[in-house]
Amino acid sequence: MEPREEVLALLAENARYTLEDIARMTDLTAAEAEALIAELEDEGVIAGYQAVVNWRVADRERARAEVELNVTLDRETSYDDIARRIAGFPEVKTLQLVSGNYDFLARVEAGSTREISRFVSERIAPVPEITQTVTHFVMDTYKEQGIQMNGGGDEDDRLSISP
Amino acid sequence: MTQNRSQDREHRAIEVSERVADVPPSGIRRYFELAEEVEDIISLGVGEPDFSAPWAIREAAIASLERGATSYTTNRGLRSLREAIETYVHRRFDLGYSAENEVLVTTGASEAVDLAIRTLVDPDDVVAVVEPTYLSYRPIGRLTGAEVIGVPTAVEDDFRVTPERLAGAGADEADVLVMCYPNNPTGAVMQIDALRRVGTFAREHDLTIISDEIYAELSYEDDHVSIASLPGMRERTVVINGFSKAFAMTGLRLGYALGPAHVIDAMNRIHQYTMLSSPTTAQHAALEGLRSCLDEVGSMRQSYDRRRKFVLARLAELGIDCFEAKGAFYVFPRCPWPDEERFVESLLEEEQVAVVPGHVFGESGDGHLRVSYATSLEQLREAMSRLERFLAE
Numbered sequence: 001m002e003p004r005e006e007v008l009a010l011l012a013e014n015a016r017y018t019l020e021d022i023a024r025m026t027d028l029t030a031a032e033a034e035a036l037i038a039e040l041e042d043e044g045v046i047a048g049y050q051a052v053v054n055w056r057v058a059d060r061e062r063a064r065a066e067v068e069l070n071v072t073l074d075r076e077t078s079y080d081d082i083a084r085r086i087a088g089f090p091e092v093k094t095l096q097l098v099s100g101n102y103d104f105l106a107r108v109e110a111g112s113t114r115e116i117s118r119f120v121s122e123r124i125a126p127v128p129e130i131t132q133t134v135t136h137f138v139m140d141t142y143k144e145q146g147i148q149m150n151g152g153g154d155e156d157d158r159l160s161i162s163p
Numbered sequence: 164m165t166q167n168r169s170q171d172r173e174h175r176a177i178e179v180s181e182r183v184a185d186v187p188p189s190g191i192r193r194y195f196e197l198a199e200e201v202e203d204i205i206s207l208g209v210g211e212p213d214f215s216a217p218w219a220i221r222e223a224a225i226a227s228l229e230r231g232a233t234s235y236t237t238n239r240g241l242r243s244l245r246e247a248i249e250t251y252v253h254r255r256f257d258l259g260y261s262a263e264n265e266v267l268v269t270t271g272a273s274e275a276v277d278l279a280i281r282t283l284v285d286p287d288d289v290v291a292v293v294e295p296t297y298l299s300y301r302p303i304g305r306l307t308g309a310e311v312i313g314v315p316t317a318v319e320d321d322f323r324v325t326p327e328r329l330a331g332a333g334a335d336e337a338d339v340l341v342m343c344y345p346n347n348p349t350g351a352v353m354q355i356d357a358l359r360r361v362g363t364f365a366r367e368h369d370l371t372i373i374s375d376e377i378y379a380e381l382s383y384e385d386d387h388v389s390i391a392s393l394p395g396m397r398e399r400t401v402v403i404n405g406f407s408k409a410f411a412m413t414g415l416r417l418g419y420a421l422g423p424a425h426v427i428d429a430m431n432r433i434h435q436y437t438m439l440s441s442p443t444t445a446q447h448a449a450l451e452g453l454r455s456c457l458d459e460v461g462s463m464r465q466s467y468d469r470r471r472k473f474v475l476a477r478l479a480e481l482g483i484d485c486f487e488a489k490g491a492f493y494v495f496p497r498c499p500w501p502d503e504e505r506f507v508e509s510l511l512e513e514e515q516v517a518v519v520p521g522h523v524f525g526e527s528g529d530g531h532l533r534v535s536y537a538t539s540l541e542q543l544r545e546a547m548s549r550l551e552r553f554l555a556e
């Protein structure tokens with residue numbers, strides 16, 4: 001693997017690897033790894049870093065919904081234009097244009113399901129190009145960013161010493 | 164009380180055979196017992212993957228059970244599995260073995276080792292085992308009544324076996340040579356030139372080779388080369404491989420042997436009576452592994468490689484001398500103390516980190532430690548910090 005790819009793969013796996021750890025796992029020095037990461041950040045290849053939090057365990061569970069959005073386009077308005085209007089709301093955590101029965105899929109987070117309902121009906125639905133919304137409240141999360149939640153995952157039942 | 168006494172009497176009444184009584188207890192047993200007593204242990208003494216088998220493999224096992232596939236298979240293993248093995252070893256290692264009569268599916272590579280040795284060795288033969296070595300070959304060799312000699316390898320040669328080492332150990336007089344690369348416990352690999360020299364030696368001295376290649380997928384710098392793929396070597400080699408390491412399937416117990424038809428036929432003659440057939444569920448699981456899990460095998464390999472580099476780098480930082488192991492999931496550093504056993508015990512006692520002393524894998528492992536990196540990076544990081552603290556004290 002190229003050093004760039006390797007550093008990206010490592011950070012995508014665990015953004016908290018230290019520069020020293022990255023250096024140990026690659027053929028780079030810590031200083032080289034640091035420079036490469038700065039470069040990746042500057043170029044926007046690395047868009048940010050976040051922890052994968054299991055809010056339920058933290059006892060700070062927030063309400064979440066996956067919202068399907070149907071839109072109509074006209075000569076002046078593109079998907080990008082509509083996406084920009086929706087993505088601007090902080091309640092919208094992810095927004096994707098998708099194939100299939102609807103156009104956008106938005107993940108929305110707020111303090112309660114009521115707040116989400118209000119947000120969708122007062123902020124999203126009134127956008128003129130939006131013709132329909134379908135809101136799916138999330139009831140439980142089993143896997144997030146490749147990490148299993150709520151007791152998922154494999155047990156380690158190995159003997160402490162084996163040949 | 165009464166019961167105990169009658170049990171004692173039973174012990175005395177039943178005598179185990181001399182051959183079995185002669186088999187020494189496994190050298191790692193003691194360390195296992197020590198480690199079992201320790202809480203909050205980080206074990207770098209484990210000889211199996213920390214991954215569970217890929218999900219698709221587990222699903223295939225479950226699906227086979229749901230279909231009711233709980234009968235014996237043919238002795239040699241499911242035809243479809245043998246065909247998948249034929250294709251896989253051809254693509255991956257350039258080995259040509261026919262599913263028809265040159266592949267035998269076994270209950271772990273362990274059974275294949277047992278069958279190969281019993282099939283090839285007569286009581287008066289000499290079996291040469293390249294050391295440091297995985298623990299099974301010697302006792303199984305002894306059980307046949309043969310003389311077993313060790314062929315020491317050394318860190319100066321990166322623990323590769325050479326014609327000089329073979330000749331020095333008297334292996335020119337041997338009938339069978341057992342070798343294992345990528346190696347447990349050293350992590351050593353053999354590249355094509357080194358294998359050629361061993362092949363030439365084997366042809367000159369008419370040695371049959373049992374090549375345990377169970378770690379073949381775990382070769383990090385260069386692709387694994389099988390000695391049986393070299394000109395003139397196929398006819399004098401039995402290749403052993405399996406699903407335990409690469410596919411993280413240790414508990415499913417599935418391996419295989421590859422060899423000339425008459426040898427596989429002879430091995431099958433024992434297998435049909437002692438095993439009948441290998442576990443059916445595991446055969447279905449393994450078939451799915453070969454069909455759809457090679458990418459996952461690749462990502463596990465990548466994961467091990469990162470940990471390997473991490474551990475080698477940390478050991479170097481701690482001033483511990485370690486040759487660059489390029490295969491399996493072990494590194495084999497020199498023990499920082501002259502007394503390896505005391506080091507292992509103190510490290511376990513004071514820092515709850517388990518490693519295995521090199522001498523249990525043969526005399527030439529003396530003065531070394533087997534450190535397994537089949538453990539998460541977080542655990543490895545913690546283990547290395549504990550080791551650092553231990554050395555500072």
Ligand SMILES: Cc1ncc(COP(=O)(O)O)c(C=O)c1O
Binds near residue numbers: 210273377413
């Ligand atoms: C070199 C070597 N050969 C064979 C085996 C046994 O493998 P299996 O689980 O397929 O019986 C092991 C397991 O540790 C091993 O390290």
